Amino acid sequence: KQEVTQIPAALSVPEGENLVLNCSFTDSAIYNLQWFRQDPGKGLTSLLLIQSSQREQTSGRLNASLDKSSGRSTLYIAASQPGDSATYLCAVKSLATGRRALTFGSGTRLQVQP
Amino acid sequence: ETGVTQSPTHLIKTRGQQVTLRCSSQSGHNTVSWYQQALGQGPQFIFQYYREEENGRGNFPPRFSGLQFPNYSSELNVNALELDDSALYLCASSFRQGARTYNEQFFGPGTRLTVL
Numbered sequence: 001k002q003e004v005t006q007i008p009a010a011l012s013v014p015e016g017e018n019l020v021l022n023c024s025f026t027d028s029a030i031y032n033l034q035w036f037r038q039d040p041g042k043g044l045t046s047l048l049l050i051q052s053s054q055r056e057q058t059s060g061r062l063n064a065s066l067d068k069s070s071g072r073s074t075l076y077i078a079a080s081q082p083g084d085s086a087t088y089l090c091a092v093k094s095l096a097t098g099r100r101a102l103t104f105g106s107g108t109r110l111q112v113q114p
Numbered sequence: 115e116t117g118v119t120q121s122p123t124h125l126i127k128t129r130g131q132q133v134t135l136r137c138s139s140q141s142g143h144n145t146v147s148w149y150q151q152a153l154g155q156g157p158q159f160i161f162q163y164y165r166e167e168e169n170g171r172g173n174f175p176p177r178f179s180g181l182q183f184p185n186y187s188s189e190l191n192v193n194a195l196e197l198d199d200s201a202l203y204l205c206a207s208s209f210r211q212g213a214r215t216y217n218e219q220f221f222g223p224g225t226r227l228t229v230l
Binding site: 034041042044045049091096097098100102103104105106107 | 119120156158220221
């Protein structure tokens with residue numbers, strides 16, 4: 001059974017700092033990995049999607065890496081801003097679930113202080 | 115292009131009642147997945163619908179059921195509501211072509227269900 005863990009559970013940083021969010025998964029037989037942002041009480045916004053054959057993806061100040069063999073992904077946020085404050089969720093689509101379901105971690109709650 | 119929409123936004127029910135949540139998929143998408151997100155947790159997969167049939171189910175009891183309509187919109191029905199059913203219910207749509215690769219899922223804003 002696939003399990004996804006995110007560390008840390010919460011993070012508070014001053015504006016301008018570069019930061020790294022971590023995600024680990026137990027079953028390396030994945031189809032892809034996705035990072036989402038969720039504002040309080042809202043739905044999910046997809047940030048980056050990494051296919052299993054890829055090593056990283058970049059979008060603006062965000063960079064996500066994937067090491068499938070070790071079951072890890074990191075989300076790097078450069079020059080953080082107060083508007084980045086949200087919960088960041090990592091999710092994997094596993095071959096074991098027939099590529100149907102996303103398995104999510106519990107998220108990292110990020111607060112960027114002005 | 116219209117994104118994924120869900121209704122209602124919020125809902126309050128009492129234990130034992132039944133509820134129906136609705137989802138309209140993004141234009142061009144033919145597959146709908148439902149997730150339950152309890153407070154402080156990540157979303158959990160309930161089930162997926164493709165071609166109006168259930169196409170995969172997570173660890174949820176039969177009182178959670180669904181429908182998909184010819185226009186690809188979907189309903190989630192929950193019978194005999196329990197206090198633990200209080201959660202944010204998220205719908206996600208994606209495009210599938212035959213047995214080919216399932217593509218990226220796009221999420222709606224969710225329905226907040228409170229069971230008293």
